[in-house]
Amino acid sequence: MEASVWSGLNSGVVLSLVAVLWTVVWQNLQHLQLQQFFGRHLSRHARRLAAMVDPYLSVTIAEYEGGRMKRSDAYEEVKAYLSTACSRGVRHLRAEGAKDTDKLVLSMVDGEEVADEFQGATVWWWAYSRPPPRTDGAAPWWGGGGGAQEERRFYRLFFLERHRELVLDTYLPRVRRLGRAVMVKNRQRKLFTNISTHQWSEDGFARSAWSHVVFEHPKTFDTLAMDLARKKEIMDDLDMFKNGKDYYARVGKAWKRGYLLYGPPGTGKSAMVAAMANYLDYDIYDIELTSVHSNTDLRKLFIETTSKSIIVIEDIDCSLDLTGARKKKKKAAEDDKVKKDGAADEKKDTSSKVTLSGLLNFIDGLWSACGGERIIVFTTNHVEKLDPALIRRGRMDKHIEMSYCSFEAFKFLAKIYLDVESHDLFDAVGELLREVDMTLADVAENLTPKSVDDGADSCLSALVTALEEAKEKKASGGNEQDEQDEEDQ
Known part of the structure; x- marks a missing residue:
């Protein structure tokens, strides 16, 4: 009996050793395959479990796309769409100027949420932002990586999974379309x-x-x-x-x-x-x-x-x-960066x-x-x-x-500035404009009344005087040039 016990124990030890060895070999041979298999298997079950616990889906719309290279049109359209909806149920709003100077365009501040109804479905919009990750490197111009940059802003849309097709195929395109219409309505042109x-x-x-x-x-x-x-x-x-x-x-x-x-x-x-x-x-x-x-x-x-x-x-x-000449810069110009006591190395060009x-x-x-x-x-x-x-x-x-003032342009300016379409001095102005060059800015300045007593007569007389002076100056300048040419010869 004692021998059978030992025999049984030995058999158990052997089997245990075999099991351990097989486990090690299995892990060495198929570690990656097993991880992938069980990972996919568990992931499917996790997703099913998550859907049972949380039946909501979300769509995130970021302010920038392509890193920080380009502002997202979709973000601006959603922002414009929500400007009409958010004022109803949001407690904290951000105000910006509108096309109508007496009105304001409203939008949600970070952390606010607003509900929207569409064809029997309720969706929720949430505005939020997050600071970018900080590193010790310098920030590149596109805003990715590097030091601290501006915070990233987002809109996130939540909706039930059963409304997936309605939201993605119908509701979101409608939001963008209506948002563009609001942007056109409220748009302030900018310089x-x-x-x-x-x-x-x-x-x-x-x-x-x-x-x-x-x-x-x-x-x-x-x-x-x-x-x-x-x-x-x-x-x-x-x-x-x-x-x-x-x-x-x-x-x-x-x-x-x-x-x-x-x-x-x-x-x-x-x-x-x-x-x-x-x-x-x-x-x-x-x-x-x-x-x-x-x-x-x-x-x-x-x-x-x-x-x-x-x-x-x-x-x-x-x-x-x-x-067209585009000559190379002289070396002397490049030597402006010459180092002085080592400090010039740290200066930005x-x-x-x-x-x-x-x-x-x-x-x-x-x-x-x-x-x-x-x-x-x-x-x-x-x-x-x-x-x-x-x-x-x-x-x-x-x-x-964009040339000097012509007679047609002068008549247009006279109509705009003096509200006259004909005058005794028009012929004199036309003849002088054919002989001398005067810019539109100078003509307009002469046609501008300098006091409440100035009318069409005085303004047109001032223009004729200015044109005659320009003609005399041109003539004297030409004579001086002729004399200079004679001296050179």
């Missing part, structure tokens, strides 16, 4: 200017590259002094662009158009931009190129512009070295490194197709100084010369 590149993250917080004010410029095509035929030509071109989404898609071009406005100072180039913006109901983004550090930063500026906008670079011939190539890619490169319905406008006083590659058709599609 943007770019912030210096080095201020985007100077205190560790990544910010938008743009700041803005409400755009309230009064200039329209109705008050723009220009030949009526040319004015109509420009307005027709703008109409074709605004309504050309299908055309641009059909021919395979980005939905954008370039305008080059050129002419002497004071001929109304900035006024033309304002009239275009008012006619199209577009925002304006005014880029100061000297504040842009690199081509990469220029792309970021473009990405952060919205559709239905005019992107303007004024006096582009003065902004950077973008002329704030000079602009935007190149002609970078600007060309900004206008019609791959990045220019990010978004649509944008107009790019360059203004210059010296079109002959610009590189031909910069202003060729396809980049600057329409060239508009």
Whole structure:
């Protein structure tokens, strides 16, 4: 009996050892396969159990998409849609200016929740934000990783699983559609200017590259002094662009158009931009190129512009070295960074490194197709100084010369400023305008009453006097030049 006991014990030990060895071998051979199998098996049961315990699904809509490169249209549309719904049941609201200066656009602050009804289903919207993860690295311009950046904002939609198809296929598209309608109704047009590149993250917080004010410029095509035929030509071109989404898609071009406005100072180039913006109901983004550090930063500026906008670079011939000459910088200019006592190594290089190539890619490169319905406008006083590659058709599609005041433009200004359509002095003004060049700004200034006693007679007399003085100056200048030429000979 004793032997049988030991025999039984030995058999048990052997079996145990075999079991342990088999377990080790099994784990070594099929560890990953088993984990995957049981993981999938348990995951399925976990999901079923979660559905029984929590029957709600959620959809999260973030403020930015593509990292922080582009603001989400869906987020803005949901925000606009909820601006009409949230005021009913939300206790804490955020207010922003609306198109009507007496009204406000309301939105939920973080942590608030609002219910919405649709075809018998109840859904819940929750607004929240979260701070980005902090690391010791420097924040890149797109806001991913790096140091502390601005908090991320979100909307999260909760709904019952049985309403999945209704919410995803019908309710959410309706929200976006109605949100766009609210945005159009409440939209305040804005004038943007770019912030210096080095201020985007100077205190560790990544910010938008743009700041803005409400755009309230009064200039329209109705008050723009220009030949009526040319004015109509420009307005027709703008109409074709605004309504050309299908055309641009059909021919395979980005939905954008370039305008080059050129002419002497004071001929109304900035006024033309304002009239275009008012006619199209577009925002304006005014880029100061000297504040842009690199081509990469220029792309970021473009990405952060919205559709239905005019992107303007004024006096582009003065902004950077973008002329046809494009000579290499002298070594002496580069030596401005010479180190002094080792301190210069730590200073930021704030000079602009935007190149002609970078600007060309900004206008019609791959990045220019990010978004649509944008107009790019360059203004210059010296079109002959610009590189031909910069202003060729396809980049600057329409060239508009803003010239000196013509007689037709003068009559338009006289009607606007003095409310007169004919006068004894009109013939004198017309004859003088054919002999001397005077800008629209100078003509308008002479037609502006200087006191309550000034009327059409005094203002037109002042204009004739100014034109005669300009004629005499031109003549004396020509005589002096002739005398100089004779002396040189």
